[in-house]
Amino acid sequence: MRASDRIWVALDTPDLDTALQLADRLSGAVGGYKVGLELYGAHGPRVVEELRRRGAGVFVDLKLHDIPNTVAGSAAALARLGVSLFTMHALGGPTMLTRGVEAADRAADEAGVARPTGLAVTILTSHSDAELDAVGVAGPCSAAVLRLAGMARDAGAGGLVCSPLEIRAVREVFREATLVVPGIRPASTDVAGDDQTRKATPARAVADGADRLVIGRPITRADDPLAAAQAIAAEIERG
Numbered sequence: 001m002r003a004s005d006r007i008w009v010a011l012d013t014p015d016l017d018t019a020l021q022l023a024d025r026l027s028g029a030v031g032g033y034k035v036g037l038e039l040y041g042a043h044g045p046r047v048v049e050e051l052r053r054r055g056a057g058v059f060v061d062l063k064l065h066d067i068p069n070t071v072a073g074s075a076a077a078l079a080r081l082g083v084s085l086f087t088m089h090a091l092g093g094p095t096m097l098t099r100g101v102e103a104a105d106r107a108a109d110e111a112g113v114a115r116p117t118g119l120a121v122t123i124l125t126s127h128s129d130a131e132l133d134a135v136g137v138a139g140p141c142s143a144a145v146l147r148l149a150g151m152a153r154d155a156g157a158g159g160l161v162c163s164p165l166e167i168r169a170v171r172e173v174f175r176e177a178t179l180v181v182p183g184i185r186p187a188s189t190d191v192a193g194d195d196q197t198r199k200a201t202p203a204r205a206v207a208d209g210a211d212r213l214v215i216g217r218p219i220t221r222a223d224d225p226l227a228a229a230q231a232i233a234a235e236i237e238r239g
Helices: 016-025 037-043 045-053 068-080 094-111 129-134 141-155 164-173 202-208 225-238
Strands: 007-010 032-035 057-064 085-089 117-121 159-161 178-181 212-215
Touching: 007 225, 016 037, 016 045, 016 225, 032 045, 037 045, 037 057, 045 057, 057 068, 057 212, 068 085, 068 094, 085 094, 094 117, 094 141, 117 141, 117 178, 129 141, 141 164, 164 178, 164 202, 202 212, 202 225
Parallel strands: 007 032, 007 212, 032 057, 057 085, 085 117, 117 159, 159 178, 178 212
Antiparallel strands: none
16 A cells, blocks of 8 residues: 555545645545545535545544434445445444444445445544543543454444554454544644644554554645645655
8 A cells, every 4th residue: 555545634624615625636645535524514425425526535534423223324325425434433332333334335235336444433532531531431541442442343343443542452452453543743743733632643653553544734734735745655655
């Protein structure tokens, strides 16, 4: 896999034109794009369709978390759009995860598109041990991530979203997982108002076993996003 293919850019904006202009500018320089709650909430399936029309891989990160039947229906709807990756929150439990994966696979087969990888989100990278304790989840974060990783594996998830600090430990628990890792900060980048508490450089994350790196502000807020993406790919290759 090329270093650039590991980079998935977070299109965290409610403005569709801005997102698509950025995707056009980065075409061929990154592996795909993450569509989160902000952009999907503003434009729904249209943003996926527009990115797919450009030949881009699409990772829809909605962290589905509801009763199993509702998550199954939502996962199926995303699969029909042809997304490459989608997320469910592991705290929804094993039945929810299993139903989501199975429904997505069936819907993709019926639509004649590739099956998406259903990813389980373990613990958000913005959470600290203290915040985990505040919501009543037994910590520390590193232990909670491993418990949820094992559960997701047994429930049939295709991979995990985890912070850079848990990559190696998670890989031991879920060896075949596709590991998608946010909280990535290039060595030369300082992000103003950074809310990521568990983070690492691109080279370190890949060396530890990450498959895909979700990178937003270091690219999207750069004066030259294409140059920033290319620099990150070069950093990965050097590492």
